[in-house]
Amino acid sequence: MIDKKIILHAEHVSKSFEINKNHNLQVLEDISLQVYEGEIVAFLGKSGTGKSTFLRILAGLMEASSGKVTCNGNVINAPSRDMSMVFQSFALMPWLSVFDNVAFGLEALNYSKEKIKSVAQAMIDMIGLAGYENSYPKELSGGMKQRVGLARALAVEPDILLLDEPFSALDIYTAHKIKTDLTELWESRQIKTRSMIIVTHNVEEAVIMSDRVLVWDSNPGRIAREFKIDIPRSERSKRSVLDLVEEISHHQHEQIAYAERKRKPHISLKK
Numbered sequence: 001m002i003d004k005k006i007i008l009h010a011e012h013v014s015k016s017f018e019i020n021k022n023h024n025l026q027v028l029e030d031i032s033l034q035v036y037e038g039e040i041v042a043f044l045g046k047s048g049t050g051k052s053t054f055l056r057i058l059a060g061l062m063e064a065s066s067g068k069v070t071c072n073g074n075v076i077n078a079p080s081r082d083m084s085m086v087f088q089s090f091a092l093m094p095w096l097s098v099f100d101n102v103a104f105g106l107e108a109l110n111y112s113k114e115k116i117k118s119v120a121q122a123m124i125d126m127i128g129l130a131g132y133e134n135s136y137p138k139e140l141s142g143g144m145k146q147r148v149g150l151a152r153a154l155a156v157e158p159d160i161l162l163l164d165e166p167f168s169a170l171d172i173y174t175a176h177k178i179k180t181d182l183t184e185l186w187e188s189r190q191i192k193t194r195s196m197i198i199v200t201h202n203v204e205e206a207v208i209m210s211d212r213v214l215v216w217d218s219n220p221g222r223i224a225r226e227f228k229i230d231i232p233r234s235e236r237s238k239r240s241v242l243d244l245v246e247e248i249s250h251h252q253h254e255q256i257a258y259a260e261r262k263r264k265p266h267i268s269l270k271k
Ligand SMILES: Nc1ncnc2c1ncn2[C@@H]1O[C@H](COP(=O)(O)OP(=O)(O)OP(=O)(O)O)[C@@H](O)[C@H]1O
Pocket: 017, 025, 027, 045, 046, 047, 048, 049, 050, 051, 052, 053, 054
């Protein structure tokens, strides 16, 4: 068996926030994760399980309380050019045109003006925004804004793309189209990204897009279970993944029911 290369490695990551002098909220507890070259990993879980917090720690946007993250063997304690992030809220700069939003990250890479221009234009064409170079975010639909977010993140050719609920603000048709485009770019290797992590609440999205679904549990947040998706991506359709979607949804319902039972006081009715 050929050993797969680990690109991103989190070791025993915990995080707590100080709520007040007497109270720390433990959001993540002892999370370890290895992300390999060539895979898409989905984080699936209900709200508040700490998925976004963990993603921010992986991206170097937030410090862990304990534990360590390395990307390509380098310790992450600040944003790294090996990783880019795509946000649910798009996080575009409203005062910049589509072209300048996409070119923004390239300017930090000390590329020549010509190279910035050609890379940004190639990315705009690839992601389906040709003709909108001079538009401003306020003139775009949600789907187009997220295409700009993706083009900006991909332009710097990150090894890892981190996607924090990238489709949840979009209508289902637009979301479906962008997901399909992104997975096609990934499958055909038109993008140089070697791994992706996608945070989602949507079981079907996780199963259709990823190679591994990691189901999160809360209080404190942790990875509770892993489901491997062995169906080739090109053969995945709503029908072919139905059993897996049902199995994962069933697991999630059991998790929620168990948490509810723990939360509620036991009531016994005596005659
Ligand atoms: N800066 C912060 N200070 C205090 N608490 C925080 C902070 N950031 C996150 N939290 C808390 O950490 C917990 C996990 O939040 P997080 O956003 O990581 O969860 P999530 O699983 O991504 O949820 P969602 O799917 O709704 O985005 C929540 O209880 C949240 O209130």
